[in-house]
Amino acid sequence: MKQIVVIGAGKVGSTIADMLALTGDYDVTVVDMGEAQIAALQVCARVKTAVIDVRDEQALAALLDGKYAVLSAAPYQLTVAIAQAAASAGVHYFDLTEDVASTRAVKALAAGSANAFMPQCGLAPGFISIVAHDMAKGFDTLDAINLRVGALPRYPNNALGYNLTWSTDGMINECCEPCEAIVNGSPAEVPPLQEIEQIIVDGVTYEAFNTSGGLGTLCETYGGRVQNLNYRTIRYPGHAAAMKLLLQDLKLRDRRDLLKEILETAIPATLQDVIVIYVTVTGHKAGRLIQETYTRQIFGGRIGTLHRSAIQITTAAGICAALDLQAQGVLPKSGFVRQEDVALSAFLGNRFGQVYADLPPALGPSVTAAA
Template sequence: MRIVVLGTGMIGTTIVSEIAKFKGIESVTAVDIRQESIDRCLEIANNPKVFGKTASLLSQEDFIQVLQDADVAVGCLPHSLSLTAIKAAIASQCHFVDLVGSMFQEKIELHTQAQEAGVTIIPGCGVAPGITNFLAAQGIEMLDVAEEAVLICGGIPRWPVPPLWYQVVFRLESVLGLYTKPAFAIKNGEIVELPALSGLESLTFPEPVGKCEAVITDAHSTAFTLKGKVKNLTEKTIRYPGHWAKMKVLEELGFLDNQLIEIDGGLTAPVKLSEQILAPKMVGHSNEDVTVVRVEVTGTKSGISKKYTWEMVDLYDHTRNITSMAKTTALPAAVAAKWIAEKKIVETGVVPIETIIVKDRFNPFLAELEELGLHIEFKE
């Protein structure tokens, strides 16, 4: 099997390194627009099965050129390129695992095309969306009647510093997008849109995390795929106390708006200005981070009230020398690509991970994540 990984940042490099270790993988091609990023990826992977390739990755034709000879590809790309890459994968008859979960409605419209091409497209296959999705779906499957599913996740600094008590571990553009977009959720069995930064609540996690705060963020594909199976569903993102209040003020004042305004004769979006100002304020004193997941599903089983909870507190990986966010995002995608290569996943079309990593596949998938260093605890 020939694998292509699009994007060689920390997450992409981790995926390249892990996939290259799997048996049955003939080659892994690391693709990026920057040769220096590819060189760093090859050095870290240190595997004769790994090759590098530069490509512009701007148009569908650019993607087709690097995907046409591949069996499976993994997309570690900016949100703006995700849909284009999926269309190219379908045209190239290449299976595709995508870390990006946004634009789900546009992606699911490609389901029939993907089926006709005989390819598997898995959108949002990281930690959230990704791990949180199939944990919620499995909890719902375990109940006769599912009342509520709450998906909670957050990547936070191990050693938080003021003023925002947060450090960027992936693209700041993606972080601010999470803060500004209305959130799809399920309420009383119907899909609803909830305001960004709403639903503030306090939470406590095991050490070294402690007290946190969470707000509602987009539930991505689960609002659509789990509708009809659960009465209420929301996704929430955690930060340390005080962070959300400060970001809410910026949002209310318009600093996170995308609408262009004139400044000294030029046009710019306030959010672009805010990115430049906030970026240095979101740099921590250490690269060490923590990724927290908690998925709670409540309902009844055989007439008895049940609550299922999965929880993960994952720390910076000193063995791999990568952030926890990179590890927890990369490993589910790497295993999913491996399972496609091994024909453990055979469904074609656009198939969100919560529709395929349930029932008989659930425990084996978790077991492989455990072997790679991701430990998720379950409590009933």
């Protein structure tokens, strides 16, 4: 049984811990800096816990010593510290970060490492990159790769058209930081909350706009091979304008702690959410200009004894599948591992990746999830 440490006792960290522990193949310990967070943790009885200041590299490295892997579900600001501890302890490392600077630091740590470092293993970046890469391989030449993902409330009733479904810090960060892209064949940084477009999925109209971090390493992978590559977040119409008011007009992008407090005080969380995935690839096949589209909607369901939201399930499934595939020898065992290194068929065939294949995860008789 492989010993795994999950950093972060929040909504996603608890889902990861349950998913792994319920298989019976992983011995899971959840670590958090706060005793209150650990005390409030809702997971199966098999999961162990520990309270440690994860910013203390030596203390965390000591805990990681002898473990198989560490999975970070902590805020993006802690990514580098956790990756450094993983490097010191010589364990495999996986995370969910969308932060571009943090990922670059993880990549530097991975250089020459005897262990695997695989960041950005969630939904976007994560699964969305696996899908886009698989689709793009079928084209002779590539014109455009467009990735769109939304984690949305099913029943919005406020001016933002939004409920808190995942990390507030992450949501603010992606709307503030520059966005990587390929524009007219050249690498570029484009501003967040811009280039608003309308898309329709199954008769529902959404807007999509630039946000940071969703492309993972695709700009590097497809540099010189595609004319246009971009990632945009899906929201209900009007959300981008409201976020511009908060972040730009009221200058709350410079007071992110205050904005986080406002959002978490005024905007309720919800478990009644839906994940909308929309990927298009345009290019030439046999001399013809072709566009192919991949869409998927995923809803929440039960993991163990608890109902988990769609964003909890999809995010946790991504990093659990990455760990599982690495443990099975499907993925590289050392150095920097990209999401593009995962074959879509292998991911969807994995017991955790089945969440994305419209099937419940095959984790045992006590586990069900609606997709």
